[in-house]
Amino acid sequence: MVHALEHLVVRHSLRLPVPTGPAGDGTAAARRFDAALMTAGFKLSAELIERLSGLAGPTVVETAVRTLATVRGLLGDHVRHNVHFVDFPANVPDTLDFWMACVAEAIEDGAVGTGALDRLRAGVLDLLTLPSYGRYRHTYEEMLAAHDELIAAAGDRLTVLHLGGDAEAEVSGLYLALAGSTTPLGEEHLRDLAVLAEHCADGPQPGTITVRENRAVVNRARLRVAAAPLLDTVTDVLRLACALAEGDVTLREPTRFRALSRPYRRALLTGLDAVVAASPAKLADVSAHAETWKRLGERLHPHEYPHLPHAAEVFAVARGERKVPSVDSRVEELLVRGDVTGAAELLASAAPGRLFRALDRLLRGAAEGKEQDAVLAAAERAAPEVSGRVVLSVREHVQNRAGGSPERRVFVNREGKAWVTADTRAPLGDAVRERLVEMLDAETRRRLPDPGHLLIDPEVLGVALPLSGRAATAGFGVLPRGSVSPVEGELLRFFTYWREAGRTTDHDLSALVLDENHATVTWLSYTALTDVEGKHSGDITSAPDGASEFIDLRLGAVRGTFIVPQVHVFSGEGFDEAAECFFGFMLRESAQAGRPFEPRTVRMKSDLRGPGRVALPLAFRRDDEGRWHAHWLHLYLRGTPSANRVEEHRVSIAVLLRGLLGRTPLTVRHLVALMRESGTPVTLWDGRALPDAPVTYIGLERPDGLAPGSRVLTPENLRDLLPA
Known part of the structure; x- marks a missing residue:
């Protein structure tokens, strides 16, 4: 089973779990493995070659086959890349000449009908009607024969594949890192977490799972091994139900709920009842997904569980039989009345994260002086309760509000869909922005752990923090x-x-x-x-x-x-x-x-x-x-x-x-500067000798030869740099 998960470790960390097998002389096989990897721009670390050389040849070969498949898939080399023009980039014709050649060939072969000829005479050309257009006219092997071998160059990429730890420990470590991530995972990483969670359900678990989508995936695995799910909001229960139905745990897309087994229904309703019993105010979250709750209720049959009355309240709210105003609606009522300070205080106590996301709006709506001071004071009190990701996101937002508002505003949603619109926001005053920046940096600095000696690859300083x-x-x-x-x-x-x-x-x-x-x-x-x-x-x-x-x-x-x-x-x-x-x-x-x-x-x-x-x-x-x-x-x-x-x-x-490109993102440079201000020793690595003592290394790739005990942060796990 662990072998089946080995590719996840390689893909996420560029480490190969310690190969196991009978001892022997695998030196020759290890060298062939290394040579094969180099054709793909990878290389085995010295430590990994040494380990493989002590294993029997067949074991090394089996390891090589699995690893090469993973590496080639990473690069896109797992498929055959053909081209329309066999000797590209040589001899690519002029566009019009090529089109006319396709037309001439079609006419000569009688492949163009009378109607198409009439359209051609009128100046209309439909390329898709031409038999020689848009299709490969040679095999992949013929294309390869038309090209010389690649000549090695000093600038060719060479990525080192490092020796990892015990396979089970590597898989568990990857699971803990993904499940405990402080930023939402992309779709592929979320799918990987689902696979890992099934395997690691009985093993060590993260101390906290702050990202709700991650929690839903982990909870599904916990239910399948009869462990209690981790639930502290009603929406946690809804996400878990979506996970059980193989639906969208982000709740962006509607999920088609299926019939659930009685143990699953009991677990969902019991969890829902406990959440509401502990905090009835959390019923306010139901209205945000009322239609989804109503569809789920048809599958859960809450009326069959009269001993869980608090769970039934959730569906009463969803159906509109009971009114529970949400925090957002209460905030809007206060803002309509002009009570900006009251809105800030409500958010600070009930939803600190939402307060931070609404700071720009609240500060623009507040009168200068005491009212703005009250909003900022509420934010300062709430700051310790806000996730590090949100603190940094607001910091990035504020630094891009300098000098007034630009003419255009760019929006990018969670799916990467982008659009531009006119920016009609009033500017934030310099004093307000400076106070916000000072507060946000102080909060981030307070949360940053002591990394010890920092060794930095200068090229990583321009990498944006993965806030999403x-x-x-x-x-x-x-x-x-x-x-x-x-x-x-x-x-x-x-x-x-x-x-x-x-x-x-x-x-x-x-x-x-x-x-x-x-x-x-x-x-x-x-x-x-x-x-x-x-x-x-x-x-x-x-x-x-x-x-x-x-x-x-x-x-x-x-x-x-x-x-x-x-x-x-x-x-x-x-x-x-x-x-x-x-x-x-x-x-x-x-x-x-x-x-x-x-x-x-x-x-x-x-x-x-x-x-x-x-x-x-x-x-x-x-x-x-x-x-x-x-x-x-x-x-x-x-x-x-x-x-x-x-x-x-x-x-x-x-x-x-x-x-x-007119925006300034928050980069690794920002966090390194805050750590330096806190007294952390920082060295910019020149690519030569590495320190003998353990360090925290931050770079684009892990260098070969770091001292044992070093912590490594590269783009694959850069999310671990963000404070919780």
């Missing part, structure tokens, strides 16, 4: 939304892959180039295969067995300041419907050659699983000194139901990009 689980998607080399990272290389190559689940599906890869004022310079897409900047690999219009598209850009030739890669749903299944869908980028030197997809040049691969029909994974910006940087977005635009193209969305994307 949807701030980044699952994949490899992915950083949270708002992060900035350097990009070094001559060639930048984007790739996307999709595989349809049931309907013919066409996803299109495009790249938009903008100048310093966000005006369009050019773009590369299926409608513009070549330009000064680079080339497009060609349009593929269906993917029953999977399909790939690539864009090759010469960074030195780019005429603009911004490069915005994007994936459009032209037809068929959306990103959250396709069987598989991901995006990534590679960096190469011009003389390296190689296949269109070379795993050891992959710098990032992220899943595309959001709403909308246009995906914006990240953007690239050239600074005043000519150096390129990646700005991580992880956004989705609504788009249109079909025929999405870069031409139609370039203006809205430019507006969105201007607003997003």
